[in-house]
Amino acid sequence: MVRRERFHLAAKPLASIVSVGLSKFGRREGVYARELFAEAALESFHRLEDFDPGKQIRAAFIGQMSESYERQSHTAPMAANWAGLLPVAATRVEDACASSGAALRCGIMAIKSGLYDIVLVGGMEKMTNLPTPEVTGILATASDFPFEQWNGMTFPGVFALMATSHMHEYGTTEEQMAMVAVKNHKHGALNPKAHMQKEITLDEAIKSRVVSWPLKIYDCSLITDGASVAILAKPKLAKKLSKNYVHIIGTGQAQDTFLMHERESLTTVKAAKLASQEAYKMADLRPKDVNVAEVHDCFTIAEIIAYEDLGFCRPGLGGKFIESGAPALDGSLPINTSGGLKSKGHPVGATGTAQIAELYLQLTGQADRRQVKDAEIGLAHNLGGSGATAVVHILRSG
Amino acid sequence: MSAPRDPTIEEFYKYCSEKKLMGVRCVRCKHIMVPPRSICNNCRSSRVEWTQLGSKGKLTTYTVVHMAPPQFKHMTPYAVGIVEMAEGVKLPSIIRVARLELLKIGMELEADFSTNPQESAWPQWPRYFFKETA
């Protein structure tokens, strides 16, 4: 209750989240993206009473990274159709792995502008129908073609360059990176929607096959099928629509150079720093006010750098931060309680709003065995590509 | 004198086929950019000109790729990294060393070129790469 009083003067909500839905994440053989999306949408509709999605939802923003997986473009009307939302205004949003984080921002802008009262945001990706080398090739398309892909860079490769820099400059170790994987698998084992609900040992992680040195299999997020949605409403309507609602009180997005070699530093993701500063300012909060966070652990090093970029620890101390146990479920700032991209899985376009779905459950006290006690402020950190895009949102319980 | 060449990626690779590693330099603020482009990233000026880079550089970071997309699979494991040239500009590159264990941040490298065209219809670019200094 003490905490609650401290924030009652905080920033006005931009929009409210009245419901969320998540498909089961995993290898969903024989299930297409649109069907995963309908599964997530249906769950979000079932959380609401006396709600007619086809009538009340007038706009939808849907994140998806690539049409190559299913040879399918024009996917927003397709997903909206399968979710029973016609004649909703549906638009696809693409910012690589930050696609649905960016879709959420579009939804917030649509509500905040006054154009719509209720909108649906979400994301989807169907990835496991192709062999891994082909998926690796499609994921690499989020980085520059003529200089990066052309020179043999892969998606793990670009984050490995950051890992090498971080190790060199700050002494971060492969063991510390493996600790992130162990933690997130431990969390994921408590999440019935997670792709891999299995704990791993530090030894297994360190000895796993090298993908792009210094990153190994267990440093990499999973190739997963999945979809996620959130229903946004004008803050005034939130209480009327659901007793379980949370407010979005900060949003930030920034870009950095498209090619990694032009960045000021490879030990930080500058776009994430800028996006979080924007969101903190809007929310009138500081990093220490955050109770629970979902961060973009596409690779373990990305989570370590996120601790630093979001101000949870000082630059260079991300390795020490995981070592301290602070980001564990029973730590002082639980991070990736869902299992993160590492264990819950990373259906690229679905990831941004899947993070939001976890925070919604946490802030409404519905996270079951993963519940963070008295969580009131949640933060989501969603990266696109190698960090040319970063989207940060701050949520407050209703 | 021939007409100045456009600051495009296609021209960059044409220069590579002439065994020249080129960047574009902003006439106003002297900022050098690779890949080339027509608007300076630093001061937004649109007056840029080609400038030839030396062949010497230093490795600033690297990775050894073991799992690659189909077109690079035959090369695994191979090293890619970011090289800082004497002029201060950086560029991504494949790093060829006799033994991968020799890779080290700060090591001296020199540029070289392979002119083998790819099998694909597009693009038909030659490749620049970096190797240990002789």
Ligand SMILES: [Zn+2]
């Ligand atoms: Zn300039």
